[in-house]
Amino acid sequence: MPTLNRASNERELQKLIAVFLKAETDIINEIGRLRSQGMVDYHAVAALERVQAILRGMESDCWAYVPQMIERQFYVHHPEARKVQGESPEKHIAGYQNAAVLTGEQTAVVDRLVQNLMGEITDASITVVAALQSALIGRIEPDVYRRVGLEQVAYQQARGAGTYKMLPEFVEALKREGVTAFVDRAGRHWSLHTYCSMVSRTTSRQAEVLAALTADPEHDLYRISSHGTACALCAPYEGRVYSRSGTDPDFPPLAAAFGKIDPNGKDDLSNTYLNIHPSCLHSLSAWTPAGHSAEEIQRIKDFSSPAHNPFTRDPRTQKQVEAYRKKETARRHWLQNYRQWEQYRMTLGDKIPKTYQTFEKHKKRNDEKYKTWQREYRWENKRLSFQPLIGQRTATGIEITGISRHVVDQAINRGFTAESALDALQNPVDVGKMKTDAQGRKSQQFIGRKAAAVINTETGNITTGWKK
Incomplete structure (x- = not known):
């Protein structure tokens, strides 16, 4: 008869944390895919439905692992509760599921811890859905999403365009804030897998403590x-x-x-x-x-x-302090890398690997593929920083309708910002004469305090710029 290979107490916890990490990864991939599709309204709604499905799957998986994780702590401290004659897997599992040998107090403790942890996980899921829904479709709270949304809608209404045309800017706000599942009293935003992993570790340790205390x-x-x-x-x-x-x-x-x-x-x-x-x-x-x-x-x-x-x-001792700092530095480094992958994935979509492990492999090598991602991420962020200029008007009344690729390249190479370019266009120190090039394109130069910009006076497209 086969004997049972016991799992360590940590196994269920690690499985649970893997569930959270996978859920957050799937959500990041969903936002990245949404980005690649162009983010029209029905894509946004469909994406939210898929995110809800991801979170429902996460909760279902949690119900499979949470009770096992907590109960296992009690079986470790109460070996008589898990002892099955012969130690066959079938008999052991039957005894484990029955759990009749745990006292009423111990069973109540297990149930309470399971319910508390699942409540925390469910609340985190609700927060994630609410944040994504508000960011992509609409929001009433006066926070960064609301402010960015009102600004972008105002620009679009002035031009007679649809609201959903500016959804990429909502994702940019989401990228900066992260996939938030919980905000603590200090105002810190916890991501889905970070928060759920924390409460799971905490509950697992509480179960271990209570198991020790109820042993005698x-x-x-x-x-x-x-x-x-x-x-x-x-x-x-x-x-x-x-x-x-x-x-x-x-x-x-x-x-x-x-x-x-x-x-x-x-x-x-x-x-x-x-x-x-x-x-x-x-x-x-x-x-x-x-x-x-x-x-x-x-x-x-x-x-x-x-x-x-x-x-x-x-x-x-100083040696112990240094050991702790070294451990925390390694953990912080991992989190920074993971956040970088999230940001790259949200910004560049399917150009970035769908798994963090693949991204990390290229980053450690610092290979050409990773360097390309860095350049594209920097370029896309710079492009997004110029988007709020669209819909604004220059000091001479020209409406800005677009930003050329050359402007973004110049902003990176010459080190000027969208804010300094807008200041030059709206509060110029000097305005150049109207010029017409060999192709008949008309342009005008605006000199500001920190930058200069040239705009096509007929199309409203900013064609170039430089730092003063």
């Missing part, structure tokens, strides 16, 4: 693990022994480490966040004085005591 309801003392790369928030709390009930005279309450929901409330676990901070990797294990000498016990008491060893002191 009579046990009171627990130790928080020590890591070599702890952050400044965790470091003062790690390695200490705490009292679950908060009543032991020799050890601080566990609520002191986990943080109290109500600062003036009780010191028991019902008033804590069950974690030092979101995404915290520290674990909890039962501690007993048995097997320790009197000197060792006193040393542990002194180390754990906030009076002898204040929580305000950072106990890390």
